[in-house]
Amino acid sequence: MELRNVRLNMDEVPRHWLGGRRSVTLFLDNLSTFFPLGERFFVQAANAHRPFVKDPRLEVALRLFAGQEGAHSREHARYNQRLRELGYPVEQMEARVDRLLRLVARVLPPRAQLAATCALEHLTALMAHMLLDHPRALDGAHPTMAALWRWHAAEEGEHKAVAFDVYRAAGGPYWERAGLMVIASLVFWAKVGEHQVRMMHTDGIAGSPREWLALVRYWLFEPAHMARLAPRYLAYFRPRFHPSDLDDQAMVDTWKQAYAAEAVYHRREVA
Numbered sequence: 001m002e003l004r005n006v007r008l009n010m011d012e013v014p015r016h017w018l019g020g021r022r023s024v025t026l027f028l029d030n031l032s033t034f035f036p037l038g039e040r041f042f043v044q045a046a047n048a049h050r051p052f053v054k055d056p057r058l059e060v061a062l063r064l065f066a067g068q069e070g071a072h073s074r075e076h077a078r079y080n081q082r083l084r085e086l087g088y089p090v091e092q093m094e095a096r097v098d099r100l101l102r103l104v105a106r107v108l109p110p111r112a113q114l115a116a117t118c119a120l121e122h123l124t125a126l127m128a129h130m131l132l133d134h135p136r137a138l139d140g141a142h143p144t145m146a147a148l149w150r151w152h153a154a155e156e157g158e159h160k161a162v163a164f165d166v167y168r169a170a171g172g173p174y175w176e177r178a179g180l181m182v183i184a185s186l187v188f189w190a191k192v193g194e195h196q197v198r199m200m201h202t203d204g205i206a207g208s209p210r211e212w213l214a215l216v217r218y219w220l221f222e223p224a225h226m227a228r229l230a231p232r233y234l235a236y237f238r239p240r241f242h243p244s245d246l247d248d249q250a251m252v253d254t255w256k257q258a259y260a261a262e263a264v265y266h267r268r269e270v271a
């Protein structure tokens, strides 16, 4: 794990940057609207359990986790600013996510908040797997956006066990993380559905069966294959599950090589 502090210039990115596909592009734009607030919540939930972390390696990993999520949040905040400028109701969507997370922080005890974090980090790792293991999912994407999503996905693969290990160090039980996974999955997909409708409404395509069909076909089946993630999702419900049971290392390593090869490109982006 390392801190990469990638910065991307999104000025030249077209509105429907994923090969001109409207509802398909909006799905990733939609996910972006959750990250700055969600990742802040994750880091707070994990850091609140720092006193339980006795293993110095996990302590280092926790710091790197916070650093990586901080960099993701920063880039997604700029991404979301771009969406705002394009006319999407990002302010309202973020305000509602913020209210939801504040409610969660009020009603759930700290360890249950960490269990929810583990659940959502697992869902994020599944999506990372989808983007990196089926690279055709980003065919036709504007290079800046492909770089952003692949970087984020690879680092989610790298740090996917950190919150989970902190949860274990804090003595978190199986029933709590399994229960929170059920709740987190339902709430998360309900919110994603809501954001998708709002954003497609802005583009005037919320009532288009063709656009909805294209969206479902693209992300669930071909080329993104999210439906194939079901066994990985269900693995989380095994009492002895650990995120490292699902090997993403080869996928992350392949990205690292591509990232190193593209270093010149990233430096130009920074300038």
Ligand SMILES: [Fe+2]
Residues within 6 Å of the ligand: 039, 068, 069, 072, 152, 156
């Ligand atoms: Fe992240």
Ligand SMILES: [Fe+2]
Residues within 6 Å of the ligand: 069, 121, 124, 156, 159
């Ligand atoms: Fe993460």
